[in-house]
Amino acid sequence: xxxxxxxxxxxxxxxxxxxxxxxxxxxxxxxxxxxxxxxxxxxxxxxxxxxxxxxxxxxxxxxxxxxxxxxxxxxxxxxxxxxxxxxxxxxxxxxxxxxxxxxxxxxxxxxxxxxxxxxxxxxxxxxxxxxxxxxxxxxxxxxxxxxxxxxxxxxxxxxxxxxxxxxxxxxxxxxxxxxxxxxxxxxxxxxxxxxxxxxxxxxxxxxxxxxxxxxxxxxxxxxxxxxxxxxxxxxxxxxxxxxxxxxxxxxxxxxxxxxxxxxxxxxx
Ligand SMILES: Cc1cc2nc3c(=O)[nH]c(=O)nc-3n(C[C@H](O)[C@H](O)[C@H](O)COP(=O)(O)OP(=O)(O)OC[C@H]3O[C@@H](n4cnc5c(N)ncnc54)[C@H](O)[C@@H]3O)c2cc1C
Numbered sequence: 001x002x003x004x005x006x007x008x009x010x011x012x013x014x015x016x017x018x019x020x021x022x023x024x025x026x027x028x029x030x031x032x033x034x035x036x037x038x039x040x041x042x043x044x045x046x047x048x049x050x051x052x053x054x055x056x057x058x059x060x061x062x063x064x065x066x067x068x069x070x071x072x073x074x075x076x077x078x079x080x081x082x083x084x085x086x087x088x089x090x091x092x093x094x095x096x097x098x099x100x101x102x103x104x105x106x107x108x109x110x111x112x113x114x115x116x117x118x119x120x121x122x123x124x125x126x127x128x129x130x131x132x133x134x135x136x137x138x139x140x141x142x143x144x145x146x147x148x149x150x151x152x153x154x155x156x157x158x159x160x161x162x163x164x165x166x167x168x169x170x171x172x173x174x175x176x177x178x179x180x181x182x183x184x185x186x187x188x189x190x191x192x193x194x195x196x197x198x199x200x201x202x203x204x205x206x207x208x209x210x211x212x213x214x215x216x217x218x219x220x221x222x223x224x225x226x227x228x229x230x231x232x233x234x235x236x237x238x239x240x241x242x243x244x245x246x247x248x249x250x251x252x253x254x255x256x257x258x259x260x261x262x263x264x265x266x267x268x
Contacts, residue, residue, distance in 0.1 A: 002044045009053045009124070012152055015046050017126035020149035022046050026065055027094035029087065030103045054098065054154065061122075064098025064153040071097060076158075078116070078168035078185050082109045085170055088177055098153045101138070104145040104204075111139065111205035112185040113168060115197035120157040125150045132157055139204035163187040163195070165268055167261040170199075171253050173244060181245040182253040188265035192219020196262075201237035201254050208236040208258065215262070229262065230255035 004022070006012040016022065022044040025031055034040035048054055054065030062071070069092040071083035086092050086100075086109055100110040101121060114121075120132040127150060138145050147153065166187040172178030183199035193216040196208040211232040218225045232255075239250035 001042060004044070004046045005050055006046065006048075007050045007052075009051055009152070009154065010126075012046060012048060012051055013124055013126040013150075016152055017150045019044055019046075024048055024102065024152060026096040026099040026102070027067065027091075029091050029095040030099055030105075048098075048152070060158050060160065062097055062156045062158065064101065064155055065096050066098075068092035068095050068097070076113070076117070076162065076166065077164065078166040078187070079110075079113050082113055082168040082170070082183070082185070085109060085168075097156060101145075101153055101156065102147070104139050104141075104143050106142055106203055106205075107180045107183070107200045108205075109168075109170060109180055109183055109199065111135075112183050112197040112199040114156055115205040115207055116166070116185040116187050116195045117158050117162045118195070119159070121153060122155040122157050123147055123151045124154050125152070130154065135205070136207075142203045163189045165189075165265050167264045169257055169261055171257060179244065182239075182250050182257055184254065184257040184261055186258060186261035186265055188262070188268075192216075194262060194265070196233060196258050198233070198237055198254050198258070201239040201250050206237060208233045210236055211258065221262075221266070226259055226263070230259040233258040 004015045023042040025045050025047045054063045056063040068083040068086045074080040097110050100108045114135045119135050121138040122132050124130045168185045170180040170183035172181050180200045185197045187195040196211050199205050211229050234251045234255035237254045239247045241247045
C-alpha cells in the first residue's frame with residue numbers, strides 16, 4: 001500500500017487530483033474499521049493528518065481535520081455536547097468532523113448539528129478550486145454524498161445567526177460508546193422560532209420543517225402544542241427497522257427526544 005503524507009492542502013489536492021481512486025485518511029476511525037473487516041483494501045492512501053490548514057477553527061469555520069476532542073470545548077453548546085458522545089476518548093482524539101462528513105453515515109452524530117446550523121460543506125479540488133455545498137445537497141443517501149472523486153472536504157462553514165440556545169441528545173442501545181438509534185439537535189432563536197434536525201431516522205440528516213413552523217406560530221408553546229410538536233416530528237422522519245431498532249421506536253423516540261430538547265431550550 002502506498003501512503004502519501006502531504007503537509008499542505010495544495011499538496012493534498014494535487015495528490016488527490018493525480019489519483020482520484022486514492023483513499024483519504026484523517027483519523028482513520030471509520031476507514032480502518034473498513035480495512036480491518038476486509039471491506040476496503042486501499043492501494044493508495046492520502047493521509048490528511050499533517051495538514052495544519054485543515055485543523056483550524058476560525059469564526060464561522062471548522063476545519064475538516066478538527067478532532068472531536070477539540071470540539072468538546074466548542075462554543076456551540078450542542079456541538080460540544082455531541083462531541084462528548086462520540087466513541088471513547090481514544091476515538092475522539094483521532095476522529096474528525098471531516099471524517100464524519102466524509103463517511104456520511106445516517107448515524108454520524110455531527111450531521112444533525114450541521115443540519116440545524118444550516119452549515120455548508122466547503123470542498124476543494126486542484127482542477128476547479130473551492131466550492132461550498134449546502135448540507136442538504138451534500139448528503140445524498142446512506143453513506144453517500146456529492147463529493148467528487150478529486151475533491152477534499154476542507155471545512156464546515158457555519159453561517160452567522162446560529163442560536164446560542166441549542167441542545168443535542170442521542171439514544172442508543174447502551175449509554176456510552178454507542179451508535180445512535182436516534183439523534184436530535186434543537187436550536188431556539190431569541191424570537192422563539194426553532195430549528196429541529198435529526199439523525200439515524202432517514203438516509204441523510206433531516207430537518208423537521210413542519211414542526212419548526214408549528215413553534216414559529218406558537219413561540220411560547222402550551223403542553224398541547226408540545227404534544228403536537230412531538231407528533232409532527234415523528235411524522236416527518238422516515239426511519240427503517242434494522243438490527244439496532246424498529247421503525248416505530250425510532251419514529252416515537254424522534255418526537256420524544258425533540259420535545260425534551262425543546263423543553264430544555266424553553267427553560268433557559
Ligand atoms: C469504536 C468507535 C466508536 C465510534 N463512535 C461514534 C459515535 O459515537 N458517533 C459517530 O458519529 N461516529 C462514531 N464512530 C465513527 C467515527 O469515529 C466518526 O465517524 C469519525 O468522525 C470519523 O472521523 P475520522 O477522521 O476518523 O475519519 P476517517 O476514518 O479518516 O475517514 C472516514 C471517511 O471520510 C473520508 N474523509 C476523511 N477526511 C476527509 C476529507 N477531509 N475530505 C474528504 N474525505 C474525507 C475518508 O476517505 C473516509 O471515507 C465511531 C468509530 C469507532 C471505531
